[in-house]
Amino acid sequence: MTPLSARVVTELIRGIEPPDETWRTRARARLDTLTKPLGSLGRLEDLAAQLVAIRHEHLALPRNKAAYIFAADHGITAEGVSA
16 A cells, blocks of 8 residues: 555545434434334345434435336236336
């Protein structure tokens, strides 16, 4: 590692802060308001809350939304239309 890159790494390390529990709590509260059983997404909810706690900001909402509906018992499946 060159002295320049060592300095850059040192500066980056200094800028790292621990996850903020206030942001994690906000994320958990938001996840709990979504239309789904509480905790039903398991580890995915943990990861989402961890990202919010690290970034100290809400995760961006998706730009494009779509609904896919699959229901049948006869072997044929239809796909929903993107919004």
